[in-house]
Amino acid sequence: MSMLSRWLFGLTMASLTPALFLQLIAGTGQAVLGLLGAMGLYYLCILLMGRADAQDAAAEHGVHIRRKFLPYRLATIFLTGLSVVSISGLATADSLTTTIIQALLASFGMRLMIGKDMAPGPDRLEESAARLGVSAKRARAQLRDASDKIQHISELARVQKDPAIKARLDEAVDEAWVMLAYLEDNPDQLAHARHFLITYLDAIERLARDINGLSKQEDLGAKRDQLLHLLVQTREALARDRAAFAERQRIDLEVSMTWLGQILTEHR
Numbered sequence: 001m002s003m004l005s006r007w008l009f010g011l012t013m014a015s016l017t018p019a020l021f022l023q024l025i026a027g028t029g030q031a032v033l034g035l036l037g038a039m040g041l042y043y044l045c046i047l048l049m050g051r052a053d054a055q056d057a058a059a060e061h062g063v064h065i066r067r068k069f070l071p072y073r074l075a076t077i078f079l080t081g082l083s084v085v086s087i088s089g090l091a092t093a094d095s096l097t098t099t100i101i102q103a104l105l106a107s108f109g110m111r112l113m114i115g116k117d118m119a120p121g122p123d124r125l126e127e128s129a130a131r132l133g134v135s136a137k138r139a140r141a142q143l144r145d146a147s148d149k150i151q152h153i154s155e156l157a158r159v160q161k162d163p164a165i166k167a168r169l170d171e172a173v174d175e176a177w178v179m180l181a182y183l184e185d186n187p188d189q190l191a192h193a194r195h196f197l198i199t200y201l202d203a204i205e206r207l208a209r210d211i212n213g214l215s216k217q218e219d220l221g222a223k224r225d226q227l228l229h230l231l232v233q234t235r236e237a238l239a240r241d242r243a244a245f246a247e248r249q250r251i252d253l254e255v256s257m258t259w260l261g262q263i264l265t266e267h268r
Contacts, residue, residue, distance in 0.1 A: 041083035061177035081107035132188040139187035149201040156208035168231035
């Protein structure tokens with residue numbers, strides 16, 4: 001859940017919870033149902049916004065984490081209007097015209113705030129998986145897990161107050177997205193990418209979380225320069241791994257060619 005989503009959810013719950021308690025005390029069952037329904041719909045909106053952010057971040061870097069494009073933001077806008085209907089129609093018993101106008105205004109406001117869904121480009125994974133003889137379903141699941149980790153690291157970097165540390169984290173995130181796009185085109189290399197998919201991403205995520213956990217950035221002290229150098233090394237290591245995967249493919253091709261040549265020579 002992004003910082004914006006948490007802020008919106010907290011603000012919404014803060015405004016609806018007192019009203020819910022008042023209606024419970026008053027014993028108005030219809031109003032209670034309307035408020036509970038609205039709170040549930042708002043929570044669902046927050047979850048959809050989180051998924052929309054993850055889908056958009058992956059699509060922006062050319063990675064398809066799901067086989068089908070899902071319009072999460074459009075669904076969020078629709079549910080926002082529906083939650084207003086729940087409050088206006090059940091909790092406050094407004095007229096139908098007033099309810100519709102309020103729902104439309106709320107939906108329009110949500111549309112202005114969250115924007116529209118980012119349609120991804122052509123899905124390359126199905127074709128590349130079929131070409132290389134690997135399971136597209138399994139590869140997509142691995143890419144989706146890695147994408148969620150990268151998205152979380154990106155969110156942690158976004159709230160980092162030190163500009164230099166934020167820049168180094170962003171560079172590592174960008175390199176991780178490039179690696180993920182490469183693995184989508186070459187899903188046969190996923191078997192060799194466990195170090196990246198698990199160890200690297202988990203370590204970077206933990207580091208970013210621990211940095212943000214410091215009460216003051218000054219607490220880094222002399223460790224700041226060491227940390228910046230470590231993040232640069234991380235980006236370089238990701239780039240080296242991607243180059244190593246490409247080199248492994250070239251070597252595999254040469255080995256296969258040599259083997260076939262030996263077979264042909266032996267059977268002349």
